[in-house]
Amino acid sequence: MTAQSSLHVVKAGQSKPLALVVDDEVDNLELLQRVLRKDYEVHTADSGTKALLLMEDHDFSIILTDQRMPKMLGTEFLAESLKRNPTAIRILITGYSDIESVIDAINQGSVHRYIKKPWRAEELRKEIETTIELQRLMVENQELVSRLKEANAQLREQEHLLMKNLDEQSKQLFRANKDLEALNETLRGLTLRDGLTGLYNHRGFQQRMREEFARAERSKHELTLIFFDIDHFKKYNDANGHPAGDDLLREIAHLLTQSSRLKLESARLRASDIVARYGGEEFVILLPETPLEGGRIKAERIRKSIESALFPHAENQPGGKVTVSVGVANFPSEAQSPQELIDAADQALYVSKRAGRNRTTLYRDLPQKP
Numbered sequence: 001m002t003a004q005s006s007l008h009v010v011k012a013g014q015s016k017p018l019a020l021v022v023d024d025e026v027d028n029l030e031l032l033q034r035v036l037r038k039d040y041e042v043h044t045a046d047s048g049t050k051a052l053l054l055m056e057d058h059d060f061s062i063i064l065t066d067q068r069m070p071k072m073l074g075t076e077f078l079a080e081s082l083k084r085n086p087t088a089i090r091i092l093i094t095g096y097s098d099i100e101s102v103i104d105a106i107n108q109g110s111v112h113r114y115i116k117k118p119w120r121a122e123e124l125r126k127e128i129e130t131t132i133e134l135q136r137l138m139v140e141n142q143e144l145v146s147r148l149k150e151a152n153a154q155l156r157e158q159e160h161l162l163m164k165n166l167d168e169q170s171k172q173l174f175r176a177n178k179d180l181e182a183l184n185e186t187l188r189g190l191t192l193r194d195g196l197t198g199l200y201n202h203r204g205f206q207q208r209m210r211e212e213f214a215r216a217e218r219s220k221h222e223l224t225l226i227f228f229d230i231d232h233f234k235k236y237n238d239a240n241g242h243p244a245g246d247d248l249l250r251e252i253a254h255l256l257t258q259s260s261r262l263k264l265e266s267a268r269l270r271a272s273d274i275v276a277r278y279g280g281e282e283f284v285i286l287l288p289e290t291p292l293e294g295g296r297i298k299a300e301r302i303r304k305s306i307e308s309a310l311f312p313h314a315e316n317q318p319g320g321k322v323t324v325s326v327g328v329a330n331f332p333s334e335a336q337s338p339q340e341l342i343d344a345a346d347q348a349l350y351v352s353k354r355a356g357r358n359r360t361t362l363y364r365d366l367p368q369k370p
Helices: 026-036 048-055 074-084 100-108 121-162 166-191 202-219 233-240 242-260 292-308 338-354
Strands: 018-022 041-045 062-066 089-094 113-116 223-230 274-279 282-288 324-331 360-362
Touching (some): 018 026, 018 048, 026 041, 041 048, 048 062, 048 074, 062 074, 062 121, 113 121, 202 223, 202 282, 223 233, 223 292, 242 282, 324 338
Parallel strands (some): 018 041, 018 062, 062 089, 089 113, 324 360
Antiparallel strands (some): 223 324
16 A cells, blocks of 8 residues: 555655554454554554554554553543544544444544454455555545545646647756656655665565566576564654664664675575565565575574674663564475565464464464464
């Protein structure tokens, strides 16, 4: 989703629009985060009060909250969120048969959809995808109106130019085309790069992934993907502030870039590794012409480098240091498409997080594939 409007805001430095998930149960937060993460940069809060504080600094496209929470019900929180961000899609999860308060919230416009408990992950995923698709269509409709207005303005400008001397008009058009070509070239580079770290962003990574996957299929070479996630990054942000969190992301991006240039004899790399910020505190490294074992060695080398690095405020993190959890997957042994390779590495990363963090997991070694 690349459209931008008041309903779907993507600011500089973001690769995806923002989603806010509110629930006082950690397991629910993690599950909802995984459902939304492919399309959104997800922020979480365990209470309505904390969620409202997050809304002071972020413009969320979608807000999803549980109904029953301490101090502030989900409907109360959504009513307050409506005042701060009236354009966001708002979804309420309720586990109670008496839904009169939910109906009132719908009538007042503070809830777009509600989902009743108990629910299954796949059902919840489909419901959220339906809401996201609705939002996308609304955004595209607004963009179409905007483009039509812009086209009309350009037509009026062209009519004005036609009234000028033909020779002068030709010169102006020539200069305008040159400027537009230079601007388009600049924009093409910017749309593929993360504004904070300078790495490929999610869109740039997906493009490079498709190119390298096609090349690997043609040449019958292996392709290995490493997924990194900074452990306890939210605690780092909460304790030290978002500017410090941004500095940490930049430093880790620099370390990953430097590490990616190290040639592993076992991998015999013949192409540059592709390093990207996948979203939030997640990074990926795509290793062309690299077997799984070569990817594992490189992943462990980077994990240990981050663990031993002297990052600012690291002493306040759990364990007294900044660490990452890692997942590794390989084509063709474990995936037959770009998305399958991404999902496999992501699942291995999730197992690393569940197993205690600061470790590397190979998708191949998962006892039971999710």
